[in-house]
Amino acid sequence: MDQAEGLRNVVKMQNRQDGKSARVITITSGKGGVGKSNLAVNLAVAFSNMGKRVIIFDADFGLANVEVMFGTVPKYNLSDMIYGGKSIEDIITAGPLGIGFISGGSGILGLNNLSVEQVHFLVSSLHKLEQLCDVLIVDTGAGISAQVLDFVLASPEVLLVSTPEPSSITDSYSLMKATFKNSEFIKEETKVHLVANKVTSETEGKAVYDKLNSVVHRFLGGEISYLGMIPQDHSLEKAVRTQQIVSLDSPMAKSSRAFSHLAAKLMDVEEDEPQIHGFGITRFFDSFLHRA
Ligand SMILES: Nc1ncnc2c1ncn2[C@@H]1O[C@H](COP(=O)(O)OP(=O)(O)OP(=O)(O)O)[C@@H](O)[C@H]1O
Ligand SMILES: [Mg+2]
Numbered sequence: 001m002d003q004a005e006g007l008r009n010v011v012k013m014q015n016r017q018d019g020k021s022a023r024v025i026t027i028t029s030g031k032g033g034v035g036k037s038n039l040a041v042n043l044a045v046a047f048s049n050m051g052k053r054v055i056i057f058d059a060d061f062g063l064a065n066v067e068v069m070f071g072t073v074p075k076y077n078l079s080d081m082i083y084g085g086k087s088i089e090d091i092i093t094a095g096p097l098g099i100g101f102i103s104g105g106s107g108i109l110g111l112n113n114l115s116v117e118q119v120h121f122l123v124s125s126l127h128k129l130e131q132l133c134d135v136l137i138v139d140t141g142a143g144i145s146a147q148v149l150d151f152v153l154a155s156p157e158v159l160l161v162s163t164p165e166p167s168s169i170t171d172s173y174s175l176m177k178a179t180f181k182n183s184e185f186i187k188e189e190t191k192v193h194l195v196a197n198k199v200t201s202e203t204e205g206k207a208v209y210d211k212l213n214s215v216v217h218r219f220l221g222g223e224i225s226y227l228g229m230i231p232q233d234h235s236l237e238k239a240v241r242t243q244q245i246v247s248l249d250s251p252m253a254k255s256s257r258a259f260s261h262l263a264a265k266l267m268d269v270e271e272d273e274p275q276i277h278g279f280g281i282t283r284f285f286d287s288f289l290h291r292a
Contacts (some may be wrong), residue, residue, distance in 0.1 A: 023135045023278025025266070026155035030171025032142035034161045035197040037065040038236065040139040041099075042247045042256070046263030047135050048097040051208060055092065055100035058153060059108055060141040067103060069097040070244045078107030081125060082118055088125040092132070095129040096248055108147065111289055119289075121280060130281045131156055143171075144178045152179050154287035155277040157191050157266075159227065163198040164208050180220040183285060193227040195262065205229025230258040 025043075027036045037060075044054045058066040067073055074093040080086040092100040114122065129136070140151045152158050152175075162172040176192070179185055194212060196205035209226040214221050233255035239246035247256040 010224040012165075021135050022130050023157075023158045023280070024138065024155060024279060024281055024284045025135060025159060025160045026138040026140060026151055027161065028140045028148055029146065029163075029168075029176065030175040031162075031168045031171070034142070034163050034168055035230065036142070037069060037139055037162050038139050038240070038246075039159065039161055039195060039197070039230070039259070039262075041066060041069050041245055041262050042259035043266075044099045044135075044137055045097060045245060045247045046260040047267075048099055050263065050267060052134040053098075053100075054135045054137060055102060055129070056095075056137045056139060057104060058139050059104045060139060063235045066101055066139055067093075067242070069243065069245060070101060072101070074101065074103045074132065077103040077105030079105045079110070080107075082107050082110065082114065082122060086280070088128050088132075096245065110193055122285070126282045126285050128275045135282075136281050144175050148175075149182065150288050151179055151183055153182060153190065154284050154290075155190055156284075157193065159193050159195050160207055160224065161195050161197050162212065164196070164204055169208060169211055172212055174222065176212070176216050176222070177220060180216070182221045187222060192224040194224050195227050196229040198232040199229045200232060202229060228258070228262050230255050232263070 010204075026042050029036050040056050044056050047054045056066055070093075072093055072095060075092070076084070076086045076091045078091060079089045081088060091102055094100050138151060138155070140148045142148070160172055160175070162168045172194075179192070180187075180227075194209045196208040199205040199208065205228065206226065208229075209224075213224050213226070216224055231254045233246070233253055235250045235253035236246045236255040238244075240250050246253055247259050250256055
């Protein structure tokens with residue numbers, strides 16, 4: 001029995017014991033610096049305002065994005081749990097509004113090389129995590145590394161962030177190409193939604209989507225959907241500079257209103273398609289480990 005098979009058996013067992021699972025939303029981009037971490041944190045605030053328990057998983061190894069925005073350095077990360085005997089509760093840092101935060105640290109890199117005992121411990125910890133939140137937001141790094149791709153392929157819902165810059169649109173296309181052409185990509189199991197960031201109007205946001213979706217459709221035979229846009233906003237830049245979160249600091253700023261609008265749209269999807277909610281964190285990581 002290999003590691004992945006062992007893990008799948010444990011996942012099956014645990015899924016039978018308890019039907020409740022959290023929603024997993026992965027945020028990614030082709031190009032760096034397009035606004036993923038801001039989207040992660042501000043969506044978390046909006047979901048939290050809607051009464052959801054949210055945990056952000058910073059899967060961008062090497063760049064401590066979310067912790068800088070939260071202004072709290074986590075004491076432990078995923079490695080400390082897998083290799084250092086810490087519990088899942090130990091590695092969750094509480095941020096504003098009780099939003100939880102987990103840093104992947106170097107733990108992500110070792111996920112494909114665990115002993116059977118470590119896999120069992122990881123799965124039971126993830127099962128606990130499933131009970132601790134309603135939504136897990138995964139902030140990945142940018143680009144088309146194998147690791148980002150593994151997260152994308154394992155996710156039921158992917159938010160692809162792109163700006164109107166031509167280089168951002170072409171890099172988004174490259175990431176979609178790597179995704180859609182991957183032999184393990186199952187289009188019924190991974191929905192990609194575009195979020196256009198740093199736009200000057202609704203029209204410009206929709207144009208980013210139309211450009212990208214037309215090439216995805218034409219050359220990859222696939223489809224992405226449009227979630228919406230976030231305007232270029234001076235208040236957001238100012239919030240980042242002063243280590244604030246724009247939707248907490250300036251809830252009426254145009255970007256803050258856009259974030260809550262996107263969050264509401266995502267929750268509408270949940271009502272229309274309840275199976276999205278049933279995917280779960282354990283299955284997400286199982287799927288990730290299986291690929292990694
Ligand atoms: N809507 C916006 N309006 C104005 N500035 C923005 C907006 N979104 C992002 N920015 C700017 O872009 C910078 C990068 O944003 P962010 O850190 O969220 O990107 P990222 O995609 O997570 O980057 P990385 O790939 O490095 O992780 C921010 O510091 C902010 O100044
Ligand atoms: Mg980031």
